Amino acid sequence: MIPISSIAFGEDVEQEVLDTLRSGVVAQGPKVDRFEDEFAALVGVRNAVAVNNGTAALSGALQVLDLQPGDEVLTSPFTFVATLNSILDAGATARFADITEADFNLDPAVTAERITDRTKVLLPVHLYGQTADMASLMPLADRHGLSVVEDASQAHGATFDGRGAGSFGIGCFSFYATKNLTSAEGGMITTDDDTFADRLRVLRNQGMRERYSYEMAGHNYRMTDLQASLALPQLASYPEQVTARCCNAEALQAGLKDVAGLRLPSVMPSREHVWHQFTLLLDDDAPIDRDTLAARLAERGVGSGIYYPKAVYDYECFREHPRVVLEDTPVATSVAARCLSIPVHARLSESEVDQIIAAVRDAMGARA
Numbered sequence: 001m002i003p004i005s006s007i008a009f010g011e012d013v014e015q016e017v018l019d020t021l022r023s024g025v026v027a028q029g030p031k032v033d034r035f036e037d038e039f040a041a042l043v044g045v046r047n048a049v050a051v052n053n054g055t056a057a058l059s060g061a062l063q064v065l066d067l068q069p070g071d072e073v074l075t076s077p078f079t080f081v082a083t084l085n086s087i088l089d090a091g092a093t094a095r096f097a098d099i100t101e102a103d104f105n106l107d108p109a110v111t112a113e114r115i116t117d118r119t120k121v122l123l124p125v126h127l128y129g130q131t132a133d134m135a136s137l138m139p140l141a142d143r144h145g146l147s148v149v150e151d152a153s154q155a156h157g158a159t160f161d162g163r164g165a166g167s168f169g170i171g172c173f174s175f176y177a178t179k180n181l182t183s184a185e186g187g188m189i190t191t192d193d194d195t196f197a198d199r200l201r202v203l204r205n206q207g208m209r210e211r212y213s214y215e216m217a218g219h220n221y222r223m224t225d226l227q228a229s230l231a232l233p234q235l236a237s238y239p240e241q242v243t244a245r246c247c248n249a250e251a252l253q254a255g256l257k258d259v260a261g262l263r264l265p266s267v268m269p270s271r272e273h274v275w276h277q278f279t280l281l282l283d284d285d286a287p288i289d290r291d292t293l294a295a296r297l298a299e300r301g302v303g304s305g306i307y308y309p310k311a312v313y314d315y316e317c318f319r320e321h322p323r324v325v326l327e328d329t330p331v332a333t334s335v336a337a338r339c340l341s342i343p344v345h346a347r348l349s350e351s352e353v354d355q356i357i358a359a360v361r362d363a364m365g366a367r368a
């Protein structure tokens with residue numbers, strides 16, 4: 001079976017981890033510092049603060065904004081649950097604007113309509129490796145005095161108008177095992193604001209600047225040098241990894257463009273896509289539905305994934321939550337029922353890409 005994601009650590013990672021083990025510094029230390037510096041350079045920001053996972057990155061970013069009860073965070077309903085959990089964790093109220101089918105990200109027109117007097121933060125999610133429409137969203141945030149927190153967990157190195165995902169507001173990244181860059185578990189917060197960065201460093205370390213001198217109620221959000229040593233060598237070869245993903249995406253686009261009933265993902269103007277996922281949408285009049293396609297691909301040795309099967313608020317625990325505002329998001333609801341991601345990762349061989357194309361064509365009843 002061709003898996004939807006695949007990791008293999010090279011000898012460079014083995015060496016770096018061994019070096020860390022032998023150094024005796026396994027918790028946060030010099031490798032985390034180096035990872036922060038190099039990641040800040042990738043994103044194009046002054047500061048990067050490493051944390052223990054992407055959810056902690058989002059939680060930390062929202063916490064330094066000092067949200068008050070009743071303050072609203074406006075975000076995408078088509079995301080991983082961590083986006084919503086971090087809003088609730090920060091004590092804020094979550095509200096949702098719809099997405100567009102074109103990029104699976106916040107629709108700026110609907111977003112504008114859903115801003116209220118209580119909205120304090122705009123939280124776009126850069127899903128599947130492509131940024132939201134930041135040329136429309138940033139002026140909207142400015143006009144309404146909103147802070148911007150970006151969930152860039154899937155968009156390491158993606159750009160909009162040449163600017164890195166995570167450099168527009170406070171950027172939040174994940175290095176979970178399936179992401180484009182991984183430290184097994186890990187996260188990063190990026191910002192040009194030195195004051196936020198300083199507060200985030202104190203927040204992640206129990207609110208402590210000097211030992212046993214506490215400045216705020218904090219957390220243990222620290223990353224370890226062992227985690228950083230998994231990620232550092234990957235950072236060095238990341239441009240080649242992204243190029244491989246882009247080549248795979250182009251081959252899939254070329255091989256599937258004439259298949260009736262399928263809508264293929266595309267790169268929007270002004271954006272560089274890092275292809276965390278390659279996500280198909282089945283048209284309403286497609287010959288088969290999404291679940292049938294997934295089953296037929298599995299029979300043909302091709303793994304796939306549904307990211308995500310429902311709008312994030314559409315679960316009993318959130319529908320009944322006093323701090324989740326329920327409003328319709330028809331595009332997200334429809335897309336969640338029709339989306340299927342197929343492998344695009346950097347470890348695919350050319351023949352595997354051909355096998356994926358043939359399997360999708362066959363499953364959809366397209367000519368070979």
Ligand SMILES: *Cc1c(COP(=O)(O)O)cnc(C)c1O
Binds near residue numbers: 053079154173
């Ligand atoms: C992975 C992911 C997160 C959470 O990251 P963790 O490191 O798993 O905590 C948040 N948002 C999105 C969109 C993600 O894909």
